[in-house]
Amino acid sequence: MKRYRQLLIYGVIILITIGSYIGYTLSIKGADFSLETVSGKPSQIENFNLRLQTKGMRSTIYDVNAKGDIEKQSNSYVGQLFREDSMTDLPDKYYEFTTQMETNASSDGQSEYAIQIKHNKLQFKMFTFKTEEMFEKTFQYDTKLETGMDIQASVVDKQAMKIYIQLDRVDQPRETKLLVLDLTGDRVEEIVLQKPVAPKHARQFLAIHQNEVVYTEQPSDSDEENTKLSYFLDDGKSVRSIKELNQQQIGYTPYANGRYLIGFRLPEGETKRIEWSMFDLETKRLSEHSVSSPLVLKKIDWLDSKDEMQLYLSSETSDGFQVSVIDLKNEQLMYQGEIKDANRKKGTRIYDFAVQ
Amino acid sequence: MKRWLLLTNEELKRSTKLLVLLISGLIVAEIASLLYQIYDYQSTIEKTMRIEQISEMDAIARAGGALTFAQATDFYDSVIVLAMGMIILFAFWIWYRDWMGETKYIYRLLLLPGSRRAIFGSKMTALLLVVTSLIGIQWGLLLLSRNLYLWLLPDAQQVTASINEYSFYMNLFYTMYPSDILFILLMSFIVISFVFMTVLLERSFRKGKAFLLVGLHGIALIGGYIILGLALSAISNDLSQLHMQFYLGYIVLLTLYVSYKNLRLVQTRLSV
Numbered sequence: 146m147k148r149y150r151q152l153l154i155y156g157v158i159i160l161i162t163i164g165s166y167i168g169y170t171l172s173i174k175g176a177d178f179s180l181e182t183v184s185g186k187p188s189q190i191e192n193f194n195l196r197l198q199t200k201g202m203r204s205t206i207y208d209v210n211a212k213g214d215i216e217k218q219s220n221s222y223v224g225q226l227f228r229e230d231s232m233t234d235l236p237d238k239y240y241e242f243t244t245q246m247e248t249n250a251s252s253d254g255q256s257e258y259a260i261q262i263k264h265n266k267l268q269f270k271m272f273t274f275k276t277e278e279m280f281e282k283t284f285q286y287d288t289k290l291e292t293g294m295d296i297q298a299s300v301v302d303k304q305a306m307k308i309y310i311q312l313d314r315v316d317q318p319r320e321t322k323l324l325v326l327d328l329t330g331d332r333v334e335e336i337v338l339q340k341p342v343a344p345k346h347a348r349q350f351l352a353i354h355q356n357e358v359v360y361t362e363q364p365s366d367s368d369e370e371n372t373k374l375s376y377f378l379d380d381g382k383s384v385r386s387i388k389e390l391n392q393q394q395i396g397y398t399p400y401a402n403g404r405y406l407i408g409f410r411l412p413e414g415e416t417k418r419i420e421w422s423m424f425d426l427e428t429k430r431l432s433e434h435s436v437s438s439p440l441v442l443k444k445i446d447w448l449d450s451k452d453e454m455q456l457y458l459s460s461e462t463s464d465g466f467q468v469s470v471i472d473l474k475n476e477q478l479m480y481q482g483e484i485k486d487a488n489r490k491k492g493t494r495i496y497d498f499a500v501q
Numbered sequence: 502m503k504r505w506l507l508l509t510n511e512e513l514k515r516s517t518k519l520l521v522l523l524i525s526g527l528i529v530a531e532i533a534s535l536l537y538q539i540y541d542y543q544s545t546i547e548k549t550m551r552i553e554q555i556s557e558m559d560a561i562a563r564a565g566g567a568l569t570f571a572q573a574t575d576f577y578d579s580v581i582v583l584a585m586g587m588i589i590l591f592a593f594w595i596w597y598r599d600w601m602g603e604t605k606y607i608y609r610l611l612l613l614p615g616s617r618r619a620i621f622g623s624k625m626t627a628l629l630l631v632v633t634s635l636i637g638i639q640w641g642l643l644l645l646s647r648n649l650y651l652w653l654l655p656d657a658q659q660v661t662a663s664i665n666e667y668s669f670y671m672n673l674f675y676t677m678y679p680s681d682i683l684f685i686l687l688m689s690f691i692v693i694s695f696v697f698m699t700v701l702l703e704r705s706f707r708k709g710k711a712f713l714l715v716g717l718h719g720i721a722l723i724g725g726y727i728i729l730g731l732a733l734s735a736i737s738n739d740l741s742q743l744h745m746q747f748y749l750g751y752i753v754l755l756t757l758y759v760s761y762k763n764l765r766l767v768q769t770r771l772s773v
Contacts, residue, residue: 149506151513155630162637165644167679203677221678226746 173202177487180213183439183467185480187211190470192501193449195459195484197466200492209484210501211468239272239279247293251300254449254499260298260310263290267333269308269326284326286333298324301350304402311350318365321348323358339384340377352399352406354426356381359399359406378426389431390424397424400473401454407473409448409456416441419458419471434476440467440483447498455479459498466495504615508623512595513630519594520631523587524638527580534576535646539653542568546658557657569660571668573650574643581670584635588689591631592696595624596704611771621767625693632689636674636682643671691756695722698759698766705770718759725751 146153176199195209208216218228235243235257243250243259250259255275261268267286272279290296297313301323308326319342325334336358342348347365350358361374373394376387390397395408406424412435419442420435440462447459454474460467465485472479486493513520542564549560561567599607610620651659674685698718702711729747736743 149510151517152506152510152630155513155634158634159630159637162641163633163682166637166640166675166682170677170679173677219678221676222681222684224678226742226749228742 170203174488174490175199175203175205175217176207176490176493178207178209178215178465178484179487180209180215181483181485183481183483184478185470187213187480187482190455190457190480193457193459193468194497194499194501195466195468195495196497197484197493198496199490200494201490206496211482235272236279239270242268242270249293249296249298251298253300253303256303258300258308260300261293262286262288262296262298262312263293267326271308280328282326282328282331284331284333286324302353302399302403304353309350309353318342318347319344323350323353338379339382340379351376351397352403352426354399354403357426359387359403359426378429387424393422395422397422400450405454405473409445409458411442411445416443419445419469421473423473434473436471436476436478438467438469438478439481442467442469447495449498449500457498457500459495461495466493468498504613505619505622505626508619509626509630512623512627515598516591516595516627516631519591523584524635527584527635528638528642530580531574531577531642531646532649534580535573535649536653538573538575539568539650542573542658543654557655561658567658567660568654570647570650574646574668574671577646578668578670581639581674584639588628588632588635589692589696592628592693593700595628596697596700600704617767617771618764621697621764625690625697628693629686629689633682633686636685640675643675687753691752694756694759694763697763701763701766701771705766718755721755722752725755 176197178197190211192211197207197209199205199207203220205220206218208214208218218224239257239259242248242261243257245261247263248259248261250257252258256271256273259270265285265287267284268281269284270279270281295315297315299311301309301311303309306328308328310324310326312322312324314320321342323336323338325336327334336353338358338360343362345365346362348360348362350360352359358379359376360379361376363374373391376390376397378385378387390406390408393408395410397406397408399405400407404426406426407421409419409421412418412420417440418435418437420433422431422433424431443461443463445458445460449457454472456471456473458469458471462483465483467481467483469478469482470480471477545564546557546560549555549563550557553560553563555563599605599610611617613620695718699715702714705711706714726748729751730744733744733747
């Protein structure tokens, strides 16, 4: 034994210290999630993926889907090296184009769009996640621009084979334009609006329905979040302010090919109800809707909708998290599921939420 | 096996003084820095309270909040970087010291009966044991520092956060996945193998040739990274992960080759 004294000393030091470290890591409890259906049937909805991240020691990411499968991602070195990401890879050709400095990229959750404008040409590429297909086309577009750097172009809406693009000049903020790409043709059309952008205001296009365009304007120098937006409706002949929408302090998103503008909110003092205001561009009327939720809803900021009139939302509840699917047309809760952690770890939060 | 264990024991015994010095230096530096940070913070708070005639709460707010554990152990990062540097120097020294001094210890080593592989193995094992025990001791120090921090600072001046809310290097070493220790040891093995190769080439060949060979391995290491990156970018755009997988695989293969080469050098080339 005496001949191995040094080895033994090192062995004991390692055993005690590393042993204490291993013991310490073993005492860290992970989360133990399970999904319970509260209302409706999971088979009637599209699959979703709710990504949760636990806080504190050994923060871990968990993926929960509609079937109740729970997948845990290891953050260890080897785990990170061989982690599989469920995200769809963009095709190389698309990726290369979209990462160029002169390209403007935008996305609506279902597709990604990339636009580059220079030398009298408009290059358009689109990648759709569900079909994993890429579409590309170059359009003739008269512009004196030599580089695509001074321009911002983002897709406002896609309806059948028409793509609506908001085009901004960085150096001329009042020159906001609305372009239409007809994917079956090769021309770029501009929708001429009846009212120029008000001085020191920025315009944002919201929805296009048949020949009508809805946009907002707000002071361009304001940093405040609560700046009031003014809503306008341009039907090609005249423009009018949409008073019904101006009064509300919520953001609106277009649904059903731009026919409806819907804004969601949680009513004050009530935690088991979600309300939404719906502006119908056909009848020009604003209507109020609501649906009650069996579970208490807290802090909703995870929304997604693949289907035209369905809303997928995820939020915290008193005991964990929930995913709800709301049929906006019939004002009905289609599904609600609750994700609970049997180990009740504190500080877990939603990392991502997407309909697949 | 017995020869290897005995030689490892011998290597450790011959390095005891140096290692005790290194480890105690590390401990003293870290604890002293922790005590200084705590003392400095407390005296700043007291001074602010006295001069400006304000409450403790206000003084803490003025100091930018209570002292976090990460702030108190701010200096630990530098100590860890220093320790990593020391390990690399130690990897050189563990060979060169055998040629130095009056006794020429290397004579005795090389003239020992049996395979010379044990000589190489014992030096590598000794280094890995030192690395592991340093990781362990640093963990012990972290627990001790944590308790000192909680004990010395008044409640209002400390932040109740988890222990892994520490610095960059601490997070690298203590990921809370015990298997990662093995990964860190694999990395240490790779680095030490390359250091050993440098020493053994320098001892086996004339200066010019040794320099050239070391340079070639350096180029293989960096060139592999670039070539793999370029080759893979033709296949996929999801580069970072795939690139790291391939590069790690490449490095492991290169290290296997270097280890084989090292053993060959010790067995056939190395002379007194």
